[in-house]
Amino acid sequence: MDSSTALFDQLKVAEPFFLLAGPNVIESEEHILRMANHLKTISTKYVSYASVNAFNFEKNDVFVARVGLPLVFKSSFDKANRTSSKSFRGPGMSEGLKILEKVKIAYDIPIVTDVHETIQCEPVGKVADIIQIPAFLCRQTDLLVAAAKTGKIINIKKGQFCAPSVMSNSAEKVRLAGNPNVMVCERGTMFGYGDLIVDPRNLEWIREANCPVIVLLGSSTDVLLVFQFTCYNVEDLITDSSVSKQLDGGGVASGGLRELIPCIARTAVAVGVDGIFMEVHDDPLNAPVDGPTQWPLRHLEELLEELVAIAERLNCPTRGHSSQGHQVLSSRTCCFIRVAASLNGDLAMSHGDISGEPFSIPEAVGNINVGIPKTSEATSNLIQRLMLADLDPAAAKSAVGILGPFLSAFSFLFILRIVMSWYPKLPVGKFPYVLVYAPTEPLLIPTRKLIPPLGGVDVTPVVWFGLLSFLNEILVGPQGLLVLLSQQIS
Template identity: 45%
Template structure:
């Protein structure tokens, strides 16, 4: 079981949602989305962590929008945390970013392309905050055992792993839902990244494409496979987003996705004695 602020994530814990815009486009956008997600989480009594990136360092083109940078981005995440009461998370790409982020966020996220970067993993682990490592698109689920070992060397027990698709030929990702129980066997809760899993890397020349229509299908399948949480990026107008627009779901569609997935999750629970009487 992983502790995240006042939440827990794991087999016997409430389902976890990680949601927000891909990148911090503006303060106005971030606060708008955070406010709406916080209000929804409070109404539905769900565990929700707000996510957005201060720097998208692995963009396809060097000319693509990357975000406001470390200092401004962390200030904005702190504002979201204070304003909404939601735990927050962001991804880091370098050790100095992990050290700084550890002072603000509740979960330090390691991007899939960096899942094997030892110094980054160790710095994140030593922060004492929960760490979420996305499985590399180039890695088998069982290879994540070495990632788990590196984090545990730091003495940090709060580690989650995320399934986000595997490279399939050129410009496509596929999901093997067996990755969820296989990685859970490593002793960690497993989150399913429903939006990055629908990417088609580099398919738009200088940008990554995707098919957001597939997000609900994959999310529902992952919940049925027993994942401990869902990661989903959302935006008021994905077609106008500055990063990962083709993969994000519209903000007004997020509640329906949560409703359906929570019903699937409830159906998976072991029947009580009363239900047999």
């Protein structure tokens, strides 16, 4: 068995799922190596109880600690279809492949990257384990055949202009070229200018056509749903969620909705996923390409914890058809999800035993009731929404160092204002009064228009002192937001 077939078989049976992740584009050798190191460290923290239990080991067995999430590292050497000619494209094929090869050797992880021309396939195939076909080129026969002849796994992204049935033809082109290892990525469909939305019906239609599907769930979500049918010999289905809801960013870059990632990820894992495909960056705010569609590295571990919990609870749900005309969950459904943006929402499933036995989908939907951990539920909570902001740990530390003394100094000035308002004839001369009044009076003048004196006493200094004390506590206090952010992975 060749290495590509072995990897393909490994990814299809990975438990609870495999992880395909990395920066959108190669920015530098140092950055790529650092990201690969972080991603491998995070992926090895999560263990697959299912694969160990198949051999009747206990969850606390020493072998469990050695079973992590299989990781495939993703990054592009050239972003050839950028929005603007001014956009960053990457280091190019020659330099990019050298960097990806260093990642592959240094961290012993497989690589996925994309090609745009037939001439690129052979050199890319010497380094990459998975060759990705961009959505705009999903019907290019010569490119598909050239990629297939490398013998590597082929991941075809569905064009946003294509019906789901078109992808079965694209996959067939790869198979006829002698390569059975194909994954099809549903990228979404255009709903107006610059807005890509995944139509969930496509997944069912492609299933009925016995064709693999990959779905792109959001502009900042890359979700690859891989459906593997035991009754047919078909490819994996992948959903790319980072583009499925693409928002117009204007200027020279694409926009996105990163805060929508967690819910799409939960949904995909609950459906039953073989893997999670995420574009991840340690500083999305300053990423040269597609920053709004990349998930912050410091929140990856938190999100994976939740997804692993969902996957283990559901234990790989299944799909199929019943003879009575009702859809049932039968055979095994595999999903390979690429996450870059998602809709917020609580995902839950029933406590019932989920096994290979068929049961009706209407009944299953009615039982969607059990709560799932809400650690990444960004939009339901203002503080969690702020936690997803693009403020990296270094910036947070700087903010603590500047904002802390600033708030403390102003709080002290307002304490002096309070004292001086109570004792207006203190024998301190005019100079101290000027030092206290000059920075505080511009804030107090508009405040007095909103808050009149109480009993003839100006209470606005007390109001400002209370407000600054509150901000000081929630931002730079021992458990303040900025302090917590400064302690995250950098």
